[in-house]
Amino acid sequence: MILIHCPYCDEQRPGLEFAYAGEAHIARPADPSALSDEEWERFLFIRANPRGRHHERWRHIHGCARFFNAVRDTVSDKFELTYKAGEPRK
Amino acid sequence: MADTPVRSMPVPAEPAVFSGVTIALAAPCARWSLRARDAALLEKVTGLKLPRKIGEVVGETVCLGPDEWLTRAPAGATLPDGAGEKVAVVDIAERALTLTLSGPAAARVIAAGCPRDVERLPFPYASRTVFEGVEVLLQRDAEDAFTIEVWRSFAPWLWTALTQAAADMEHLPA
Ligand SMILES: [Zn+2]
Numbered sequence: 234m235i236l237i238h239c240p241y242c243d244e245q246r247p248g249l250e251f252a253y254a255g256e257a258h259i260a261r262p263a264d265p266s267a268l269s270d271e272e273w274e275r276f277l278f279i280r281a282n283p284r285g286r287h288h289e290r291w292r293h294i295h296g297c298a299r300f301f302n303a304v305r306d307t308v309s310d311k312f313e314l315t316y317k318a319g320e321p322r323k
Numbered sequence: 324m325a326d327t328p329v330r331s332m333p334v335p336a337e338p339a340v341f342s343g344v345t346i347a348l349a350a351p352c353a354r355w356s357l358r359a360r361d362a363a364l365l366e367k368v369t370g371l372k373l374p375r376k377i378g379e380v381v382g383e384t385v386c387l388g389p390d391e392w393l394t395r396a397p398a399g400a401t402l403p404d405g406a407g408e409k410v411a412v413v414d415i416a417e418r419a420l421t422l423t424l425s426g427p428a429a430a431r432v433i434a435a436g437c438p439r440d441v442e443r444l445p446f447p448y449a450s451r452t453v454f455e456g457v458e459v460l461l462q463r464d465a466e467d468a469f470t471i472e473v474w475r476s477f478a479p480w481l482w483t484a485l486t487q488a489a490a491d492m493e494h495l496p497a
Contacts, residue, residue: 241389296388298391
């Protein structure tokens with residue numbers, strides 16, 4: 234089983250307790266109605282989808298229930314690190 | 324005229340006794356979900372001592388998350404609701420029920436469906452986790468004593484899964 238380090242619980246916890254929540258550090262536009270259709274499309278749908286190092290959101294939903302960010306390798310599925318929501322991109 | 328509340332229990336009232344573990348429904352109790360960014364303020368409002376580390380248990384109060392606690396008390400107890408303060412004190416007494424597992428095989432029975440390293444959990448300790456796909460609050464009170472709190476609608480399945488694991492365990496070498 235994959236183990237994920239929750240930065241709030243500060244321990245390794247089984248992957249079954251977590252939920253994936255998409256790419257990290259995508260800020261919602263402050264004024265959505267000012268955006269063109271193309272800009273809105275980019276915010277909603279266009280993602281980096283890298284092969285390798287990926288910044289993503291996870292939620293310790295069956296634990297402390299907090300969202301946090303992780304860097305995971307999309308090839309090896311190895312978690313490089315996790316950090317609290319709101320902290321700068323690592 | 325006020326209606327009399329009717330409480331039906333979705334699991335048997337009689338304990339299930341196996342060699343090494345007894346699984347039983349605990350008496351109904353009061354439960355509150357406590358939320359606040361400022362733990363000290365929440366302590367002032369409720370008069371409770373709040374553990375600060377996730378997983379920590381002080382008396383009947385558990386730290387579930389960085390701004391979330393659960394506290395329990397005998398049925399009928401009350402707690403100040405903190406109206407007007409930046410805290411949330413929510414009565415969730417009837418949302419869940421508690422099963423107790425006691426005996427030397429209790430940890431192994433729980434490990435049958437829980438991905439945590441159950442035998443190595445410290446005590447007292449409590450945390451949300453999963454058992455056979457169902458979210459539970461797993462608490463360890465002593466080497467051989469656990470409680471599992473689960474939302475009522477999941478309780479029949481949890482009871483079936485736990486008693487089946489305990490029955491299977493009787494056929495395994497210790
Ligand atoms: Zn956590």
